[in-house]
Amino acid sequence: MASATVSEVENTTVPIYVMGKKYEVPDTLTIMKAMEYSGYQYIRGCGCRGGVCGACATVYRKAGDYKIYTGLACQTVVEPEMYLTQLPFYPASRADYDFEEIEATPDSIFKLYPELFRCVACNACSKVCPMDVEVLDYVSALKRGDIEAAAEISFDCIQCGLCASRCMGEMAQYHIAQLARRLYGGKLAPKAEHLQKMCDDIDGGAFDDDLANLKTLAEDELKKIYSEREMEPAMSGEGWKPESSAGLV
Ligand code: SF4
């Protein structure tokens, strides 16, 4: 069988429905690009375009399928006959608190977010999460008062709001998890001893001579030093060490 030419591949389009209106779009596009291809202009509902900001939550169905599907418009490739709409914003209550004043205890969370206990364990939140966060698991951890577990389980949350849109308990799960992460990171997690040591070394003047020397260099020399510096490779693993320890205390 003859394989498709590049122009044939580029010309393959599929029908999609954006808020009920039909468009023919290239089948390789993400939902976000397909909407722009169809003439929509993003003023809201688009941020990073890289799957991390949570601004582009999208809900869709497929022809002949009863299921509700969700995804990030910047990451999800179009499918033929998908009916979609983007949720530029889903209302969600966030409690007011002074982080410096608040105690890192389960009671603090329970007082700020009593709706936590309205969870009926339906798990609709986990099913809808585009980041595959086990939302019910972090909600259950919160109810048990396990702030550390809630912080860890919710770590990949990008605050898209889709879980809140499906919640039988009408809570904004992700705001509660964010509080747990703040409390854990800011008040419960053990302090990094090596970081404290580095701060102390800086305060003690360990780098004063090096900094003074850098200040004497011309811009080109600084650029050269910067571009030639030894960097940790992206896939280095745990045991990586720099070849030179010059500049380390
Ligand atoms: S936990 Fe909720 S807000 Fe966070 S990414 Fe998942 S669906 Fe979005």
Ligand code: SF4
């Ligand atoms: S959607 Fe709401 S009620 Fe259902 S499991 Fe998740 S938090 Fe609980």
Ligand code: FES
């Ligand atoms: S635009 Fe940021 S996650 Fe899609």
